[in-house]
Amino acid sequence: MEILKNLARFQYKYSFLIFTITVLLTIVIGLGIQNIHLQTDISKELPQDLGVIKLQNKISDSSEERIL
Amino acid sequence: MILIKLDKNCELENVPKDIRDPKVIRMLVKLENEIKKEPSVSFVQSAGSIFACPENVPDNIELIKQIFAKIPNGEMFFNKDYSATFMTISADLGKSEEKINQFVSKIKEDIKSVEKPACVDVTTTGNPPIRRVLMKMLEHDMVFTMGIAAIIILFLLILIKRSITRGILVFTPLILGLTWTLGLIGWLNTPLSIATVGIGAMILGLGTEYGIFLVERYEEEREKGKNQKEALVTALPSVGSGIIGSGTTTMVGFLALLLASMPMIQHLGETLALGIFCILFATIVISPALILLEERFIEKAEELELKFLRRGLKHEKNN
Numbered sequence: 001m002e003i004l005k006n007l008a009r010f011q012y013k014y015s016f017l018i019f020t021i022t023v024l025l026t027i028v029i030g031l032g033i034q035n036i037h038l039q040t041d042i043s044k045e046l047p048q049d050l051g052v053i054k055l056q057n058k059i060s061d062s063s064e065e066r067i068l
Numbered sequence: 069m070i071l072i073k074l075d076k077n078c079e080l081e082n083v084p085k086d087i088r089d090p091k092v093i094r095m096l097v098k099l100e101n102e103i104k105k106e107p108s109v110s111f112v113q114s115a116g117s118i119f120a121c122p123e124n125v126p127d128n129i130e131l132i133k134q135i136f137a138k139i140p141n142g143e144m145f146f147n148k149d150y151s152a153t154f155m156t157i158s159a160d161l162g163k164s165e166e167k168i169n170q171f172v173s174k175i176k177e178d179i180k181s182v183e184k185p186a187c188v189d190v191t192t193t194g195n196p197p198i199r200r201v202l203m204k205m206l207e208h209d210m211v212f213t214m215g216i217a218a219i220i221i222l223f224l225l226i227l228i229k230r231s232i233t234r235g236i237l238v239f240t241p242l243i244l245g246l247t248w249t250l251g252l253i254g255w256l257n258t259p260l261s262i263a264t265v266g267i268g269a270m271i272l273g274l275g276t277e278y279g280i281f282l283v284e285r286y287e288e289e290r291e292k293g294k295n296q297k298e299a300l301v302t303a304l305p306s307v308g309s310g311i312i313g314s315g316t317t318t319m320v321g322f323l324a325l326l327l328a329s330m331p332m333i334q335h336l337g338e339t340l341a342l343g344i345f346c347i348l349f350a351t352i353v354i355s356p357a358l359i360l361l362e363e364r365f366i367e368k369a370e371e372l373e374l375k376f377l378r379r380g381l382k383h384e385k386n387n
Binding site for chain 1: 165199200202203206207244247248250251252253254255256257259260261262263265296297300301303304305308309329330331332335352353354356357358360361
C-alpha cells in the first residue's frame with residue numbers, strides 16, 4: 001500500500017511534530033471527558049416511537065410526575 | 069416514598085411499640101412540614117397530614133387510634149401489625165439527573181434535621197433514590213472496570229515484550245484511543261448508560277492487538293539489520309493493511325448495532341465503533357512516531373551512558 005509507505009516516510013521525518021500534535025489533540029479532546037454524563041433513566045433508553053412509551057411520556061409531561 | 073418503621077430488635081425501654089405513637093406521629097408532621105418548604109414539592113401525604121402541626125397531635129395513643137379508626141381509609145397508612153407507615157411525596161423535577169440528586173439530598177437532610185424517637189428507622193425509596201444509587205454504581209463500575217483492565221493489560225504487555233518501555237509503547241495508542249473516545253463522547257453529548265458504561269474495558273481489550281502487531285513487525289525488520297526508516301517503510305504497509313482491515317470489520321460489526329430498535333444497543337454500537345476507530349487511528353498514525361522517538365531516546369541515553377563510562381575510565385587512568 002503506497003499510502004502507508006508515504007505515511008511511514010512522513011512519520012520518520014516528522015515524528016516529533018506528530019508527537020506534539022498528538023499531545024495537543026489529546027488535551028483538547030480529553031477536555032470533553034468533563035462533559036460525560038450518565039443516563040440512569042431507563043425509559044430514555046427505550047424506543048420513543050412505541051405506543052406504550054409515547055403514552056407514558058404524554059402522561060408524564062401533562063401531569064406532575066410522582067417521583068419519590 | 070419515605071418508610072418509617074419500628075426497629076423490632078430494639079431492646080430499649082420507653083420506645084414506641086406502635087407506629088401510631090404520638091412521638092412518631094409528631095415526627096411525621098414535623099418532617100412533612102419541612103419537606104413542604106421545598107419549592108419543587110407539590111404534594112406530601114402521610115399519617116401526620118390530618119394534624120397539620122405537631123401541637124395538634126394528642127399525647128394519648130388511644131386517642132390517635134380512635135381518630136384513625138374514624139377517618140375513612142385511615143388505616144391505609146399503616147401495615148397490619150402497626151410497625152410501619154409511609155410518606156408519599158410528589159415533586160415536579162423534570163428528568164434532570166442533577167435536580168433529582170439535589171432533591172434526594174435535600175430530603176435526606178430534612179430527615180436528619182427532624183428529631184426521631186429511639187428505635188424508629190426512616191428510609192427513602194422510589195425512583196429518584198434508586199436512580200441516585202444506580203448513578204453511583206455506574207460511576208464506580210466505569211472507573212473500576214477500566215482501571216483494572218488497563219492495569220492487567222499493561223502488566224501483560226510488559227511481560228510479553230519483556231521491556232517496560234516497549235510495553236508502555238504498545239499500551240500508548242490504547243490510552244490515547246480511550247481518552248479520545250471518552251472525550252468525543254463528552255463533546256458529542258452522548259450519555260453513558262447501563263449498556264455503555266463498560267466501554268472503557270471493552271475498547272482496551274479489543275484494541276490491544278493492533279499495537280502488538282505493529283511493534284512486533286517493526287522489531288522484526290530492525291532485527292534484520294534495517295535502519296529505522298527502512299524498517300518502518302516495510303513494516304507499516306505490510307502489517308498496517310491487516311490492522312486496518314481487522315479494525316474496519318470490527319467497526320462495521322459494531323455499527324450494525326445502530327439498526328437495533330433499542331437506543332441502548334444503538335449507543336453501545338456507536339461508542340464501540342468510535343472507540344475502535346480512535347485506537348486504529350492512534351496505532352497507524354501515532355504509534356510509529358512514538359516507536360521511533362522511543363528508540364532514539366534509548367539510543368541517546370545509551371550514548372550518554374557510554375560517555376560517562378569513558379570519562380570515568382579516563383579519570384581512573386589519570387589517577
